[in-house]
Amino acid sequence: MSRHVPPHRFADAAAGRLPARAIERDRRHAARCSRCAGARDRVLASREAMAEVAAAAPPELGWDHIGARIHWSTSRQQRAAARRGRPAWRWAAGAGVLAVGAVAALTWTSRGRAPAPRAELPAEVTAPAPAPEPAPPAALAGVVTFAAGEVALDGAPLAFDRLLGPGSVLRTGDGRVGVQFAAGSGFALAPGSELRVLAFDERRIELAVSGEVDVDVTRRRPGQSLAIVAGDHRVVVRGTAFRVGHRDGELEVTCTRGKVVVTGGAEEVDVRAGERFRVVSEAFSEAALRSVPLSPEERQILEQSLRVPLLPAFPGARALLDTTSALEVEAAADRSITVDGVAIGEGSFQLRVMRGRHHVAADGDEGAWIETAAARDRTVVAPPPSPTPSAPGRRRELAEAVEAGDRVHRCLEPLAKHGLVEGSYAVFDVGIAADGSQAHLNVLDSNLSPAIQRCLRQAVDAVQLPAGAAARFRYRLAF
């Protein structure tokens, strides 16, 4: 038997690139060689598939969106080149104009988005539009879904049924507040933060934040852009859940789902799920121009703590107020409250709930069913006091003993390396026997990983109190 035919010769033969004699010789060989016959069949089948590949239709893409991004990238480069040599104060002004231009360009692009994709690039924002003025986009309103502690809206203490609109200013002292503005979309403001609503309509949402805000955007309206302004930087949302911290000129963006793009001046950085981007002193430096992956532990902590209280439906702000109720829970600061089995927080808070029966429990007790009757009504719930309300003395003793040692801090070392200790906590249910030993010790609530919780539990368990009164109490270890 002659030598096997190299497979590419079958392809050449099929393409007519071999002389007839060579083709015939190969054919004869394949007729008596099963191996070459199999190879020939597969080569010919592949050539058939290649024709299909060459004719494969590309998928439909978001052409307007791509066009806007191209425009943004190219015009930014042109303007950056033109800006070189200008005084520094003009650089900052230029960056601001670029940022506004980008958002407006995105907005303009999506203005006419219809079922059939448009081919146009966005128009220059600075150029007057020759076409008739389009109808202004409808304004949005945000509904407060959760509030605890000191929260002010437009300089006055927050009224739970007040709506947020363009120009609203939310401030938190020691409190937290959650706001929903669309189905599956909202934000939660952390303690010591301020949020200004710069733009709030169906085309553009722009929130300026100082402090920390968690954002969860499950769905946006077609063409709607959403950006968080943090000092000189913009965090542009692509459909995602993320946290923006902006304090004392430092910006930190962490993302748990989807992707956000952080822009500052002429630079931009993508932050994807499981990544963190941090900038110090309001400036993008060469070294800082990339996001870094979170460790599994950091990511777990972030996912556990990044929760925006959202209602399952959003028929519109006013309609939501008419179809939901405010559930007000009044409880001691160290009591962990669950509503319908979901941990909501500690101490007193207000929560917007759908009308109907809800189960409210404190510290894992049996709890009680509450009927929230009418819309816009306020239902006040006061869970029964802790089993031993006279335990503050024992709790203070335990806290002092725990803080005197360094075991707790060793448990938090993995987090301390990344500067993530602040804001973490663990709540324990502690039983102290008369001899000072711990009769029982359980972790009731924590935003820490199970491994760190176990470590903290062992650290607390190792404490031996002096003999005294038996007591049972909740002990909150916060950092």
Add this chain to the structure above:
Amino acid sequence: MAAVSRRSGTHEIPAGDPRQEEAQLVRRCLAGERAAQEELYRAHRRQVAANLYRVLGDRTDLDDLVQEVFVIAFRGLARFRGEARLSTWLYRICVNVALGRIRSRARRPPPILRAEPVGEEPGRSPETPHRALERRRARDRVYRALEQLPPKKRIVLYLHEIEGRSLKDIAYLVDANPVTVRTRLHYAKRDFYRIVAEDGEGEA
């Protein structure tokens, strides 16, 4: 007579040549005319997406890649010399972007082509599920084999065997000497069809 600036002198384009319109469009783009940039993008965006999609066999991040191609094109439009059609020049950028993409994902698992099935020809009876499966396997086999080639060989083979382009065209697209392309193609074909022939050798 339209003229397009070249590296050395001026390249004359005869009147009535479609390249004349392209040259005007390029000049308007270079002058910063937004409408011209829109027109260029609108005219070529689908072809750019199709090129990238077919070369890579995967739609992952396709929108980012299309963006990259046009950003490179707009930034480098001054270097467009008019000696090739604008679509060919864009294809050249697509090839470079695709090469970068292939290199960056070299260690990832090979993608499966998720192209829409080619539409049935009118009057043709619908294919059987078995035939559809065979066709899909064959397509997957093509991309599996392509994935195993080094990026440069892969591009050359794709352009020649799938797109049916000439050596001269390929030399322009990959910015290489035609002799180099011919050598590269020879080895690419040998390796590619060997992989295809061995893939599924044990199948019934």
